Amino acid sequence: MKTLKIGENTFELADSIINDLKASENLGLLKCIQCGMCTSVCPAASHTDYDPRVIVKRVLDEDDSLISDDIIWNCFYCYSCHSVCPVNNSVCEINQILRQKSIEKVDGIRKIASFLAYGDSFLELGIGSIPNDFFNELIKDIGEEYFELKIHLDDIREELGLGTIILPENDLNDIKKILKKTGFTDRLTKIRRVKKDEEDTR
Amino acid sequence: MNNNHFSRYAPKSSIDIGVFLCRCGGNISDTVDIERLKSSIDAKVVKDFENLCSLKCQKNIRDIILEEDLDRAVIAACSPITHEKTFRNHVAPLNPYLLEMANLREQCSWVHSDSDKATDKAISLTNAAVERVKYARPLDTIVRKTKKSAAVIGGGISGITAALSLAKQGVKVDLIEKKPSVGGNMIKIGKVFSPEKLAEECALCLFNPLINEAVQHDNINIITNAEVKSSERKAGNFNLLVEKKPRQVWVDRCTACGNCAEVCPIDVPNEWNENLMMRKAIYKPFPQSVPDTYTIDEEHCIKCGNCEKVCNMNAINFSMKTEVIPLNVGSVVIATGHKGFDLKKRPEYGYTRYDDVISQMELARIMGVNGPTNGKLQRPSNGEIPRRLVMIQCAGSRDEKPEGKRYCSKVCCMVALKHANFIKHYYPETEIIICYTDMRTPGMYENYFRYGQSNKIKLIRGRPGDVTRKNGNLIVRVEDTLRGEQLEIETDMIILSEAMEASDGTLEVAKLLNVGLTEDLFVKEKHSKIKPVNTDIEGIFVCGTAQGPKDITDSVSQANAAASKVSELMNGGLEIEPLIAEIDHSECKLCGACIDSCKYKAVYMYDERISVDPIACNGCGICVAKCKNNAIEIMGQTDSQIYAMISGMLKDKKDGERRILVFLDYIGYVAADNIGVNRIPYPESVRIIRITSINRLMPKHIIHAFENGADGIFLGEYPDNVVYSNIQEKVHEFKTQLIKNGIDPDRLMYYKVYAPYFRGLAKKFYEFDKQVSKSLDKLEAVLYKASSKDI
Ligand code: SF4
Ligand code: SF4
Ligand code: SF4
Ligand code: SF4
Numbered sequence: 002m003k004t005l006k007i008g009e010n011t012f013e014l015a016d017s018i019i020n021d022l023k024a025s026e027n028l029g030l031l032k033c034i035q036c037g038m039c040t041s042v043c044p045a046a047s048h049t050d051y052d053p054r055v056i057v058k059r060v061l062d063e064d065d066s067l068i069s070d071d072i073i074w075n076c077f078y079c080y081s082c083h084s085v086c087p088v089n090n091s092v093c094e095i096n097q098i099l100r101q102k103s104i105e106k107v108d109g110i111r112k113i114a115s116f117l118a119y120g121d122s123f124l125e126l127g128i129g130s131i132p133n134d135f136f137n138e139l140i141k142d143i144g145e146e147y148f149e150l151k152i153h154l155d156d157i158r159e160e161l162g163l164g165t166i167i168l169p170e171n172d173l174n175d176i177k178k179i180l181k182k183t184g185f186t187d188r189l190t191k192i193r194r195v196k197k198d199e200e201d202t203r
Numbered sequence: 204m205n206n207n208h209f210s211r212y213a214p215k216s217s218i219d220i221g222v223f224l225c226r227c228g229g230n231i232s233d234t235v236d237i238e239r240l241k242s243s244i245d246a247k248v249v250k251d252f253e254n255l256c257s258l259k260c261q262k263n264i265r266d267i268i269l270e271e272d273l274d275r276a277v278i279a280a281c282s283p284i285t286h287e288k289t290f291r292n293h294v295a296p297l298n299p300y301l302l303e304m305a306n307l308r309e310q311c312s313w314v315h316s317d318s319d320k321a322t323d324k325a326i327s328l329t330n331a332a333v334e335r336v337k338y339a340r341p342l343d344t345i346v347r348k349t350k351k352s353a354a355v356i357g358g359g360i361s362g363i364t365a366a367l368s369l370a371k372q373g374v375k376v377d378l379i380e381k382k383p384s385v386g387g388n389m390i391k392i393g394k395v396f397s398p399e400k401l402a403e404e405c406a407l408c409l410f411n412p413l414i415n416e417a418v419q420h421d422n423i424n425i426i427t428n429a430e431v432k433s434s435e436r437k438a439g440n441f442n443l444l445v446e447k448k449p450r451q452v453w454v455d456r457c458t459a460c461g462n463c464a465e466v467c468p469i470d471v472p473n474e475w476n477e478n479l480m481m482r483k484a485i486y487k488p489f490p491q492s493v494p495d496t497y498t499i500d501e502e503h504c505i506k507c508g509n510c511e512k513v514c515n516m517n518a519i520n521f522s523m524k525t526e527v528i529p530l531n532v533g534s535v536v537i538a539t540g541h542k543g544f545d546l547k548k549r550p551e552y553g554y555t556r557y558d559d560v561i562s563q564m565e566l567a568r569i570m571g572v573n574g575p576t577n578g579k580l581q582r583p584s585n586g587e588i589p590r591r592l593v594m595i596q597c598a599g600s601r602d603e604k605p606e607g608k609r610y611c612s613k614v615c616c617m618v619a620l621k622h623a624n625f626i627k628h629y630y631p632e633t634e635i636i637i638c639y640t641d642m643r644t645p646g647m648y649e650n651y652f653r654y655g656q657s658n659k660i661k662l663i664r665g666r667p668g669d670v671t672r673k674n675g676n677l678i679v680r681v682e683d684t685l686r687g688e689q690l691e692i693e694t695d696m697i698i699l700s701e702a703m704e705a706s707d708g709t710l711e712v713a714k715l716l717n718v719g720l721t722e723d724l725f726v727k728e729k730h731s732k733i734k735p736v737n738t739d740i741e742g743i744f745v746c747g748t749a750q751g752p753k754d755i756t757d758s759v760s761q762a763n764a765a766a767s768k769v770s771e772l773m774n775g776g777l778e779i780e781p782l783i784a785e786i787d788h789s790e791c792k793l794c795g796a797c798i799d800s801c802k803y804k805a806v807y808m809y810d811e812r813i814s815v816d817p818i819a820c821n822g823c824g825i826c827v828a829k830c831k832n833n834a835i836e837i838m839g840q841t842d843s844q845i846y847a848m849i850s851g852m853l854k855d856k857k858d859g860e861r862r863i864l865v866f867l868d869y870i871g872y873v874a875a876d877n878i879g880v881n882r883i884p885y886p887e888s889v890r891i892i893r894i895t896s897i898n899r900l901m902p903k904h905i906i907h908a909f910e911n912g913a914d915g916i917f918l919g920e921y922p923d924n925v926v927y928s929n930i931q932e933k934v935h936e937f938k939t940q941l942i943k944n945g946i947d948p949d950r951l952m953y954y955k956v957y958a959p960y961f962r963g964l965a966k967k968f969y970e971f972d973k974q975v976s977k978s979l980d981k982l983e984a985v986l987y988k989a990s991s992k993d994i
Contacts, residue, residue, distance in 0.1 A: 029603065036640045037682030041668030046682075046689050055687060085551070085668050087602040 014063050021098045029088035030095065033057045039082030039092050051075035053082045053092035060095060069108045073099045107195060114196040120189045127168045127176040218337055221248040221273040222329065223264055225255035225280035227308055234312035236322040240279075243326045243855075246333055247271060255280050261293045268297055275336045279305035279329045282876045283893070298341035300781070300839065303332040309879030310891050320887040323857075327890060331851030338843040342781040345817045349742070349772045350440050350533035354379060356431060356712055359387020360410060360755055361747025361762040362538035363417050368766035369536075370422035374773060377530050378417065379445055380427045381708055384492035385414060387540050388748075391475060391564065393571035395755060396621040398647040401654045403625045407491060414493050426528065427494065430708075434535075434716050437809045439742060439816060443530040449523035451499035452485075456518035459487055459495050463510035463519065471503045477565045479583075480575040485510045485519075490573060534742050534769040535716065537726055538762065539709040541748035544599035544702035548606035552598060552699055553670040558584040559677060560670060560697040563594075563618050570625060580630055582696055589695035591634040592626070593679050594619045595667050599702035601640065608702045610723055613752040615700035616643045620655045622698070627658040636661045636692060638681050663690070670697060703752040717804065718743055725751045736765040740804050741819035744768050772818075782839040782895070783820040784827070786813045790834035797826035797835060802925045824899025825929055837899060845894075845904055852890040853912040861888040863915040863975060864908055865968070868896050870921035870958050877961035885968040888914070888975075896920060897953070898929050902940040909946055915975035919956040919964065947978045 015030055024030075039053040040046045046053060051072055059067045067073065076096040083091040103109030118132030131139065140148050150157070158166060168176070180186050222244050226232035232251075241249050248271050252260050255278060268276065276294045280286065283304040291299035305328040315321040351374050355366045358380035366376045378385070389410050394403040417423050429447040436442075467483035475488045482488075484503040487496065499510075499519075511519040543564050546554035553560045559582050561569075572578035582589050596619060600612040616639070623635045637660060644652040656662070667681040676693040683690050705724045713720050718738040719727040726745040729737035736744045746765040747758040784797075784806070791813055798806045798813070805819035806826060827835045836842070849864065856862055863886075867875055872893045878885065894900065897918045908916055916937075920930055930953065938948040952974070954967050 032603075034601070034640055035684055036666035037664075037684040038666040038668045040682035040684075040689055041665065041680045043689075052682070052687055052689075054682060054684060081668075085604075087597075087604060087607065087666070089603050 009063075011063055012061070014065065014067075015060050017102075018060060018095055018098050021101075023098050023101070024094055025091065027089060028094065029086065029090035030057065030060065032088040033061065033086075033090050034088060036087065038085050038087060039090075042081045042085055043076075043092075044079060044081065045075045045077060049075050056092050056095060056099075057090060060099075068099055068102045069106065073103065074112050110192050110195040111199065114192055114199065117189065117192055117196060120185070120192070124177065124180060124186065124189065127173045128166070218274045219248075219272060220246040220275045220277060220333055220336060221264075221267060221271060222246045222250070222277045222279060222333065223255060223267075224249070224251040224329075225278070225307070226251060226253050227281060227312075228254060231280070231307050231312045231325075234315065234318055234321045235307060235325045236318060239322050240325050240329065244329055244333065246277070248273065255293075256286050256289055264293050265295065268294065273297070274301070275339060276302045277305065277329065277332045277336055278302065279307050279325070279332065281308040282306045282310070282872075282879070284873060284876055300342040301336065301339050303336035303339065305329045305332040306876075306891070309876040310889075313879040313882055314884050315887050316884065317887070323860075324887050324890070327852055327854060327856075327862075330854045331848050331890070331892075334847040334851030334854070335844050338841065338847050340838070340841075342838055345779040345781050345783075347439050347772075347779055347817055350531065351375060351773045352377070352532045353534040353536060353769050354431075354441070354443055354530055354532045355536045355538055357387065357538035357540055357708065357747070357749065358382075358385030358425065358427070359538065359540045359747065360389040360413075361540065361749070361758045362387070362536070363410075363413050364759050364762035365536045365538055365746055365766045365769075366423050367413060367417050367420065368763050369769055370417070370420045372766070372770045372774075374422065374770060376423045377445075377532065378423055378425045379429050379431060380425065381430050382488065383428050383450065383498040384488045384494070385417075385425060385427060386410070386489070386491075386493070389755060390489065390491070391477075391571075392567045392618075393574070394567070394621060394625055396617065396624070396651055398651040401651060403621055403628075411491055414491075418493055425493070428498065429528070431712060431715060432527075435809060436740075436742075436807045436816065437814070439533070439818065441530075441532050441535055441742065443532065443535070445528040445530055447526040447528060448501070449525055450496070451501070451504075451519060451521055451523050452497050453516075453518045453520060454494050454496045456516045457496040457514075458516055458518075459497060460515075461487070461497070462513045462515070463497055466509040466513050468507060468509065469503050469505060471500060476575050477562070477568045479565060479568055533773055534744065536762075536765050536769065537709070537712055537716070537718070537738070537743065537745045537749050538747045538765075539712050539749045540706050541703045541709070541752070542706045544608065544612075544704050546598060546699050546701055549598055549699075551669040552595060552667070552697070553672075553677075554699060557670070557672060557677060557697075558582075559589075559695060560699065562598075562699050562701045563615065563622060564701065566622055566698050570622065580626060580633070587695075588630060589633055591636065591694045592696045592698060593677075593692055593694040594623065594635070594637045594698045594700060595670075595679065596637065596639040596700045597666060597702075598699035599704075600700075602702075608704060608723065610752065611643060612701075612703040613643070614703065614754045617648055617651070617754065619698070619700050620644070620651060620660070623660045624651075624655050624658055627655075627660065634661065636663055636694070638663045638665055638667050638679065638692075640664070640666045663692075665690075703748060705749065709749040712749075716740065716743055718745075721751075723751075725749065736761055736768055741816050742772065779817045781817075782822045782837065783817050784815045784822065784824075785836050785838055786815065787834045787836070788812065790832050792832050792834075794831065796829045796831065800825050800829040802929070821895065822899075823896035823926060824894075825896075825926065827899065828901050837895070840894060840899055842904075845900075846907060848892050849904065849908045849913070850911055852892065853908070856912045861886075861914045861972070861976065861979075862890055862912065863888045863917055863968075863972060864913045865889050865891045865917040865919065866894050866897060866900060867891055867956065868894060868920040871919035871956040871964070874919075874956050874958050874961040874964050877958070878965045881961070883962065883965045885965045886972040888972055889917075889968050896926060896930075897933055898926060900933070900937075902937060905937050905951070906940065906944060909941075909944070909950070914979060915950045915952075915971060917968070917971050918951070918953045919967075920953075921957065922955045947982065949978045950975055 037054045043053050045051045073096050080093050083093045122130040237251050278290050294302045307325050311325050353369055353374050354377045355362045356379050366378045369376050392406050395406045396403050429445050431443050432446045433444045463485045464483040467485050469484035470481040472478035473480050473482040485497050485499045568574040569576050600608050603609050663683050665681040665684045667679045669680050671678045679692040681690050713726050718740050721727045726749050728735050738745050744765040746761040803819045805816045822837050824837050875891055897920050934953040941948045
């Protein structure tokens with residue numbers, strides 16, 4: 002049996018979420034009535050043992066282990082819970098904030114390491130693009146058209162009068178400066194390091 | 204001193220004042236030197252007594268007033284809160300308002316121990332009363348006679364109950380109902396539950412006798428098919444114009460045989476049956492309608508004349524016109540009820556998309572013997588008995604999404620249980636599942652909840668997210684939160700427990716009568732704890748679901764409460780202290796600023812004249828400051844009286860003495876008295892002046908006080924939420940004015956007073972006294988510097 006010791010039942014975790022930059026104004030976290038409406042519409046809950054209502058419960062119970070719990074990575078930000086919650090809570094937003102907290106530790110970085118290529122593409126080309134790693138999967142999912150599209154992208158763009166997708170040198174430099182200033186570049190470096198360590202130990 | 208400020212009620216050239224001092228059996232005289240006090244008062248008669256409040260003294264005072272032919276009296280004794288009423292009687296034959304009291308006990312002898320200083324203060328307190336009484340005017344208590352008649356708007360259970368109670372207390376009642384028949388929502392629900400008998404009883408059988416009693420009562424005039432179109436307040440009464448739509452059927456001829464409806468070619472959805480079946484354009488809403496007569500629905504009738512031809516009674520007449528009925532009544536009771544939440548606003552539940560998703564009210568009609576299926580439980584889609592039925596609670600309630608209602612509708616848990624128990628009784632094979640967020644069955648209702656459990660109603664704790672259809676079944680998706688499991692429930696029928704919301708009639712009537720609404724759009728009660736049936740307009744009351752979600756039991760008690768509040772106003776009339784706003788019609792330019800400013804909605808325009816409702820007005824004085832034309836005075840607190848009081852309090856101030864004027868409202872004054880009763884000392888500099896509200900004060904008063912020697916001004920008032928924002932504005936205005944006049948704003952302060960925290964008030968007096976002294980020291984230093992420069 003667990004003993005709830007005096008002074009143990011605080012709202013620090015909840016407060017840190019409510020006050021996070023990412024949380025919408027008047028996030029109804031503290032008002033959650035545990036009705037389960039979010040869970041009833043959550044696709045992640047239908048396919049895994051993830052339960053958005055329980056996420057809220059654990060936050061309100063000051064359960065810090067949540068931050069390093071793999072379960073928070075099951076949500077895929079569909080916002081269904083967000084749109085039905087009767088007290089304007091949003092498990093979707095809560096998850097985003099919890100993951101940031103996790104990324105501040107090594108746990109989370111491991112989780113996002115495979116997305117590194119997205120970031121790299123911003124650094125190199127100034128635009129987002131699908132990492133090569135995912136290429137074959139996408140062809141499987143979408144079909145040969147995807148392959149065709151990728152191969153003939155430049156021709157298609159030209160035909161549509163859209164010009165090349167490559168950014169001019171000046172703009173690219175500006176973007177790089179912004180990414181540097183905002184800490185994006187540093188963050189990528191950090192992720193790369195963790196990823197490398199991981200590969201090395203393996 | 205500039206006498207020009209003083210307003211039109213100047214004192215007559217010579218006024219003979221008598222000052223009666225009370226020793227209070229030593230309570231006052233042990234600290235205050237009565238002989239020195241007596242010799243310092245300038246009045247025709249100054250006399251001291253041992254116990255002024257005794258009957259013997261009453262005679263003495265009267266004799267002296269008559270012998271000396273006095274015009275005014277001052278009683279320097281205890282707190283007016285304790286004995287003002289007594290002394291007002293003592294000074295007869297003088298008008299009771301020609302008396303002024305100085306509080307020498309609670310606010311002097313009980314809080315100060317230094318006899319010399321206490322005596323000085325007693326002198327100034329008495330002087331202030333003498334100054335002020337010179338400007339007193341004889342006033343008469345206002346006796347408000349309210350007409351012994353009332354209009355009750357709405358003919359549901361609340362309206363009928365209120366009307367009957369009033370009628371039995373001898374009040375003439377006009378009961379106005381918008382629909383062609385009285386009955387309201389209660390007539391539709393079919394069953395009511397009894398938590399004692401654990402049974403469902405016939406609603407109509409309970410309600411019908413009341414309706415019949417109302418019909419037969421000589422004091423009740425039922426006006427159906429009618430709406431209030433305008434309302435005007437006049438001297439505590441209301442002039443209403445009621446528009447009665449034509450029925451096109453003579454009520455006294457129609458025998459309700461129904462021949463007409465048989466030949467009417469027009470079908471209209473029957474609203475009394477939640478549109479689940481049709482009626483004709485000429486119709487009687489339901490079998491027990493009151494009045495028991497057919498009505499033509501003008502909106503749908505095509506005037507084919509078929510009905511007219513078959514009516515043996517010649518009761519049909521197409522040339523009836525809208526009738527306008529003027530009513531003059533003493534009070535209005537709003538009993539305009541509620542309506543069901545529009546479930547289309549929760550599209551995820553599939554209401555109207557699936558035939559077998561219905562509301563609780565629709566289920567009530569289906570279960571009603573006089574309903575569309577003659578009381579048989581059937582699926583609307585195919586007429587079969589449902590094998591399973593799922594009820595979804597809080598549909599539209601406890602929902603902060605834009606279309607939802609934030610509140611708990613209070614009755615739907617019980618309504619769901621009622622229907623579930625009833626169905627279980629007649630259709631034991633039908634499975635019932637209630638998906639709930641919380642089951643709210645307070646008090647005795649818990650009994651009925653357990654009864655439902657023993658009837659094998661299944662309960663799942665979770666609020667469904669959506670309703671779909673799969674393999675011919677409806678599917679409710681919900682999390683069983685107690686197991687932490689996502690669940691799809693197959694079912695034949697879904698009943699949504701719809702929220703209650705204010706009816707359209709409630710909104711219309713509230714707007715028309717100018718009564719306030721809550722954020723949730725119900726009629727706002729004056730105070731949810733102690734004035735639950737008063738609205739913010741005197742003489743208008745509210746009961747039933749127009750005021751908020753509630754069940755029949757609560758509606759009935761509230762209706763009775765509203766009726767007794769009405770009869771309080773009417774029986775014997777009300778005696779009101781005349782200390783209210785008075786309009787000087789020769790100065791008034793009818794700009795209406797006072798109407799808008801009054802937080803108590805006491806000021807209104809009638810017949811191109813501004814009037815003040817003496818019951819509603821509490822003399823706060825907000826309007827006085829807002830009137831650009833100087834056309835309003837507060838009786839008993841005229842400008843001249845306030846100036847006189849201030850000057851009196853500051854008279855004969857000695858060198859180096861500090862005087863702080865403390866203006867307190869009623870609660871503040873009581874708190875100050877409590878300081879005295881508990882003998883808690885505070886600085887002698889404090890001089891308390893009672894006012895109705897800080898809002899009565901204007902910058903000119905404040906400046907006048909400082910010009911005449913006040914060292915500081917302390918304002919204390921209970922932060923009543925009705926006028927609190929005005930107080931804040933006032934204080935800000937005063938501070939700005941002080942700065943403009945080169946006076947340190949630290950010499951004025953506002954403090955929120957609460958009656959039980961009198962110790963806090965005493966402490967504040969000390970602090971403020973210090974603050975003022977500091978500010979004065981600063982000033983001294985500056986002046987000293989300046990003067991030394993001059994030299
Ligand atoms: S829907 Fe909202 S209130 Fe209900 S359990 Fe989920 S987060 Fe809490
Ligand atoms: S946003 Fe995440 S938690 Fe919310 S419904 Fe979608 S998957 Fe579930
Ligand atoms: S009474 Fe029950 S169903 Fe109705 S709103 Fe309240 S909790 Fe929900
Ligand atoms: S504010 Fe003054 S002038 Fe204007 S309507 Fe009221 S009493 Fe008359």
